Amino acid sequence: MLMIMVALAVSGCIRQPDAITQEERAAVYNYAGPIVDGMMTGFNDENYTRFSANFGSVLQSFMSEDHFHTLVNDTTKELGLYVSKGQALLEKANGLYTLTYVTDWEKKDGVKFSVMFRVDDPYHKVESFAILTD
Secondary structure (H helix, E strand, O other), X not given: OOEEXXXXXXXXXXXXXXXXXXXXXXXXXXXXXXXXXXXXXXXXXXXXXXXXXXXXXXXXXXXXXXXXXXXXXXXXXXXXXXXXXOXXXXXXXXXXXXXXXXXXXXXOEEEEEEEEEEOOOOOOOEEEEEEEOO
16 A cells, blocks of 8 residues: 655644635636646656745755655556546645646556645645645
8 A cells, every 4th residue: 555645733623624616616627737747747847846846845844856766656656657646536624725636647547636725825826735645
């Protein structure tokens, strides 16, 4: 089982997801899709600059270029390269949007890839991401 998570510490208790309007949902999908596509292109190309281009400052400081290369090496050993993603499940809670995609890789399909953005961030910086297999 592979579980790679780069997380943001969120203060407060986790609670039920907040309601999301259709307009808000469309806006989040509109910016998140290209950001995730850029991350995954950077992953496959082993291009740290492209992969981390939209990281928030905390994630940027945590995910160094060395950590990135370790992530790529460990992930590709088990999963191969990233192939595609389906439509994301979007949740909003604790001031964060969490999008969870079901992704396909060369060696395994159905891998969950989650990415988090702050609701109040007009720059749409990635605050956290996770690659989860069962």
